[in-house]
Amino acid sequence: MSQRVYTSQLRAQRAEETRRAIVETARDLFASRGYGRVSVATVAAEAGVALNTVYSSVGGKPALILAMAQDSTDDELTGRTMRQIVAAGDGREILRLTAAGTGAVIERHFKTLMVLMDARNSDADVAKAADYALGFYRNHVNLIADRLFDLGEVRPDLTREQVRDIVWFYFGASAWTTAVRELGWAYDQAGEWLEAQAAAAVLIPR
Numbered sequence: 001m002s003q004r005v006y007t008s009q010l011r012a013q014r015a016e017e018t019r020r021a022i023v024e025t026a027r028d029l030f031a032s033r034g035y036g037r038v039s040v041a042t043v044a045a046e047a048g049v050a051l052n053t054v055y056s057s058v059g060g061k062p063a064l065i066l067a068m069a070q071d072s073t074d075d076e077l078t079g080r081t082m083r084q085i086v087a088a089g090d091g092r093e094i095l096r097l098t099a100a101g102t103g104a105v106i107e108r109h110f111k112t113l114m115v116l117m118d119a120r121n122s123d124a125d126v127a128k129a130a131d132y133a134l135g136f137y138r139n140h141v142n143l144i145a146d147r148l149f150d151l152g153e154v155r156p157d158l159t160r161e162q163v164r165d166i167v168w169f170y171f172g173a174s175a176w177t178t179a180v181r182e183l184g185w186a187y188d189q190a191g192e193w194l195e196a197q198a199a200a201a202v203l204i205p206r
Contacts, residue, residue: 062125091153099191
């Protein structure tokens with residue numbers, strides 16, 4: 001490997017580390033103080049970088065909130081969970097994997113989710129980022145519902161769209177935030193309850 005290539009790779013790695021530190025700082029600040037109360041200058045100061053570095057590495061506040069949303073959808077746990085679900089051939093196992101997988105992703109990105117949900121109705125840029133993240137989430141939940149439907153594991157009185165809606169009702173962002181944030185349940189407790197309720201609502205009784 002030439003010195004020039006090595007230097008280029010090292011610079012790219014450092015640039016990515018700087019970007020990630022800025023996005024993580026913004027996430028923590030938006031979550032603790034509120035999106036509308038935090039300036040880009042504050043993010044720069046808390047991240048220990050120059051103001052221009054924030055703009056050149058990520059961008060202004062719209063870019064920061066979108067980067068947070070994109071990081072949450074890029075989580076490797078999502079892909080791993082989906083591969084496990086595709087390989088599963090039992091409806092209850094699919095719901096167990098769904099509860100475990102969605103709960104793990106929600107827990108890892110809870111601050112981002114709270115910022116998106118709390119400020120989406122008051123800021124157009126946050127709404128755009130929220131639509132991106134929640135749309136990605138809903139599409140994957142729909143794929144899970146379709147897997148259940150195509151396996152013939154669901155009650156015969158339910159349509160594909162109804163199964164999609166029910167699975168989203170129990171495993172979507174609102175269900176998790178209600179259980180964890182409002183009710184104060186542990187993630188394991190919430191996951192077990194959501195799994196049981198979803199099974200009772202969509203699966204053929206055994």
